[in-house]
Amino acid sequence: MKSPDTARGAVPQADTSAAGGVSSPTGSPRRGPGSRVMRIVNSLGAMMALVPILVVLSLTAPNFLTVGNFTNVARQSAMLAIVATGQTLVIIMAGIDLSVGAVIAFSAVTLAVVNSLGVPPIVSVASALLVAGLAGMANGLIVVKARIPPFITTLGTLSIARGLALMLSRGMTVGDLPDSIIWLGNRTLLGLPASAWLALIIVVLALIMLRRTALGRGAYAIGGNASAARLAGIPVDRYMITMYTLAGLLSGVAGIILAGRIYSASGLMGAGLELKSIAATVIGGTSIFGGEGGVIGSLIGALTLGFIWNGLNLLNVSAFLQEFFFGFLVLIVVFLNQLRRRGT
Secondary structure (H helix, E strand, C coil): CCCHHHHCCCCCCECCHHHCCCECCCCCECCCHHHHHHHHHHHHHHHHHHHHHHHHHHHHCCCCCCHHHHHHHHHHHHHHHHHHHHHHHHHCCCCCCCCHHHHHHHHHHHHHHHHCCCCCHHHHHHHHHHHHHHHHHHHHHHHHHCCCCHHHHHHHHHHHHHHHHHHHHCCCCECCCCHHHHHHHHCEECCEEHHHHHHHHHHHHHHHHHHHCHHHHHHHHHHHCHHHHHHCCCCHHHHHHHHHHHHHHHHHHHHHHHHHHHCCECCCCCCCHHHHHHHHHHHCCCCCCCCCCCHHHHHHHHHHHHHHHHHHHHCCCCHHHHHHHHHHHHHHHHHHHHHHHHCC
């Protein structure tokens, strides 16, 4: 956890629960009993929120405790978990990415349009990932080079990506997708949806990167105190561009999965996922102010939201009330996050 001195910019502190202990910006770990306890508390926080939700829904929602329903939740949560993983990488550096939903639409439409040209599926998939990665890189470059705050930057690129998706699709739904993508979005493998396996692989890779690489340790240092990290020799600009690029790529992966799941792509896909990915990230214990958190918590946060939405649907709660509940939940989580920071 960050100390008060770090928040004032006096100490080049970095790292958190997900980074494997408190360390200096240069990456040398400084472990202690207090940091280990806080890592355990943070990692269990999201699970402690998920367990009572499962208990309540199992007692109230019909057909909740069925294999088919759990498979459905896993399929629906996989895409959100992937987007939340990218969002976590950015928020850890005290950034934010509001463009993820629009990038999902842009990548999905690119996939369908390129595939309609009769090219091999690998080409259409690569094209979708390319435009998503470029969108993320553009976010990072604007934040770093133009010094425009991430909120404003990604709000602008949200509209740009959405507009490009609508122009590319001509405002229509494009249904020409490779069979392999439809399989990824809908089929199961060893009892789990294929998309859920992909989400787990991505989360594990992101976890290794955050815990074991200079890029991951540097991201925590930047989120803790960017000025101190720069003075410590961390290439702040390069790391920020890299993380935004990775967030864009993961949005592209989510767009491919979503297109396969619904058998089509349109410029309106992904609306609202920017807020849901932020909510999943914060519910999972990542501080909205940067410098602490991890992708395991974000995975649990995505599952928490997935079970909540699933349970509300099974209980026939109206869509309007669900939106109200979601906004209320986000405010509560951020408020509790602030209380926790004041107490550390």
